[in-house]
Amino acid sequence: MGGVPSSAFASDNAAPAHPLVLEALNRVNDGPAPSYGDDPVTAHAVDAIRAAFDSPDADVLFAFTGTAANIIALASAVRPWHEIFCSDVAHVLVDEAGGPVRLSGAQLTRLASADGLITPQELERRVLGRSAVHHSQPRIVSVTQSTENGRVWTAAALREFVDCAHNLGLLVHIDGARIANAIAALGVSPLEAIGDADIVSVGGTKNGMLFGDAVLVRRPEQFDGIRFVQKQIGHLASKHRFIAAQFTALFDDGLWLRNAAHANAMARRLSTGLEALGLQLAAPAESNEIFVKLDAHSHRGLAEHYLAHQPDVGVPVVRFVCSWSTTEAEVDDALAVLRTLV
Numbered sequence: 001m002g003g004v005p006s007s008a009f010a011s012d013n014a015a016p017a018h019p020l021v022l023e024a025l026n027r028v029n030d031g032p033a034p035s036y037g038d039d040p041v042t043a044h045a046v047d048a049i050r051a052a053f054d055s056p057d058a059d060v061l062f063a064f065t066g067t068a069a070n071i072i073a074l075a076s077a078v079r080p081w082h083e084i085f086c087s088d089v090a091h092v093l094v095d096e097a098g099g100p101v102r103l104s105g106a107q108l109t110r111l112a113s114a115d116g117l118i119t120p121q122e123l124e125r126r127v128l129g130r131s132a133v134h135h136s137q138p139r140i141v142s143v144t145q146s147t148e149n150g151r152v153w154t155a156a157a158l159r160e161f162v163d164c165a166h167n168l169g170l171l172v173h174i175d176g177a178r179i180a181n182a183i184a185a186l187g188v189s190p191l192e193a194i195g196d197a198d199i200v201s202v203g204g205t206k207n208g209m210l211f212g213d214a215v216l217v218r219r220p221e222q223f224d225g226i227r228f229v230q231k232q233i234g235h236l237a238s239k240h241r242f243i244a245a246q247f248t249a250l251f252d253d254g255l256w257l258r259n260a261a262h263a264n265a266m267a268r269r270l271s272t273g274l275e276a277l278g279l280q281l282a283a284p285a286e287s288n289e290i291f292v293k294l295d296a297h298s299h300r301g302l303a304e305h306y307l308a309h310q311p312d313v314g315v316p317v318v319r320f321v322c323s324w325s326t327t328e329a330e331v332d333d334a335l336a337v338l339r340t341l342v
Contacts, residue, residue: 009334012206012263035240044248045248059226062243063212063214064237066203070091071103072226072235088113090143120160128168141172142173143172145174149283152182173201178260178288179203181288183257199219209250211246267290274335282317290321291311291317298338302334
């Protein structure tokens with residue numbers, strides 16, 4: 001390739017906005033409209049998300065970022081003496097700079113997991129035995145679908161986990177920054193991919209939007225004050241229609257799932273090629289993220305052509321992420337580069 005290394009596999013955040021998303025923005029950029037979500041474009045997007053997840057009574061909020069969507073969801077569920085559970089690789093724990101704790105005051109407790117997949121037994125073990133006064137009180141558990149390590153909760157496994165959490169008196173939040181990739185990978189309905197979760201962060205930024213994520217509040221009575229949290233942290237957009245229009249573009253004709261299916265297909269092509277080169281995957285490649293064991297020499301050589309993230313300094317594992325815009329030519333070229341290095 002030569003020149004500046006490509007960011008094609010650095011992250012799905014690096015992908016451009018989908019042309020249909022840009023067209024949707026142009027369509028709504030016509031004349032004045034009511035502010036702060038009191039406009040027909042936002043109402044349409046809300047209905048589209050409710051319909052997709054078969055949740056007609058849900059509330060829907062929008063935020064500029066996935067981190068904000070997670071903070072809005074979690075902070076509105078807890079008081080400062082509460083406890084939030086998550087996996088040991090959760091984005092809310094590792095990559096949000098302590099935002100959920102700062103904004104909520106609640107304790108964030110990590111649970112042992114297999115690449116982000118938590119067993120009901122681990123959740124039960126950590127919840128039981130809390131006393132009334134001397135410990136933070138368990139309130140909500142956050143799981144990621146698909147996980148930060150590219151794994152996908154099956155519908156059956158998620159159903160069992162959510163049932164366990166509810167039986168323990170916990171609410172369930174799903175960090176769905178890549179929920180579309182999980183749905184496409186599983187081949188199930190969106191509702192099956194989130195189970196009976198109480199609140200869901202619905203990703204848009206990683207799936208073809210310029211910016212924006214949504215919060216699907218399936219049990220609004222459990223998240224009293226959520227709109228005040230959204231406002232306090234600066235994510236109640238005044239020109240709300242420009243976030244909502246992007247979701248309309250994704251959800252009206254299934255573009256969100258087509259984008260995700262393409263990203264997953266490119267990841268399968270890449271993971272198959274990596275294994276054919278004799279490289280070992282560090283985690284099963286089930287969605288659009290691939291983690292492969294790669295020595296420092298090979299990583300340096302690859303970085304001259306393609307940027308790929310090393311999640312843990314000193315650990316010889318490199319992450320590739322495919323997006324709606326990843327091409328077969330990019331996949332095949334990256335494999336050709338690696339073929340000269342390994």
